[in-house]
Amino acid sequence: KLPILEFPDERLRTKAAAVDSVDDEVRQLVDDMLETMYDASGIGLAATQVDVHRRVIVMDVSDNQSRPLVLINPEFTPLGTERDLMSEGCLSIPEYYAEVPRALRVHLKALDRDGKPYELEADGLLAHCIQHEHDHLEGVLFVDYLSPLKRDRILKKMQKRHKLTQPA
């Protein structure tokens, strides 16, 4: 299992670099990320969140952790202009949820764990997850879409939380 960085850790703001070749080291990272995501009951995890700054995302939106998806060097384009509000959480910002507007449907292009290119069209939760995780690779967190007031409130609470977990 890999440790998950928590907001406001500055490393979460790092822009991830493209993967040159999908080799065994990348596949090991993917396996470690899937184990970490399932253990944290997440439905998505970006390499940025485990302090690895490469363009690797894993996700599984199935209801029984049976459909892992691997997105290496992902690119997506919104389909249509319809937006959809959804309450989002983040494994890097535990216990906070906020409504974030996202494109309703997206077209995704990525490489799979064997480095093979694939494409898919997604809507609903999968579309939200793709956009949420892609943001992580750009150093963007869902709190960035909130008003400064709301973001500050979360920041204050997270800083207090970290004080409790750090030695006095």
Ligand SMILES: O=C(O)C[C@@H](Cc1ccccc1)[C@H](O)SCc1ccccc1
């Ligand atoms: O990237 C993460 O931190 C995991 C996110 C992924 C996600 C956020 C919002 C919308 C879709 C996916 C989640 O916190 S994983 C926890 C979770 C589980 C089910 C539904 C929403 C959030």
Ligand SMILES: [Zn+2]
């Ligand atoms: Zn997240």
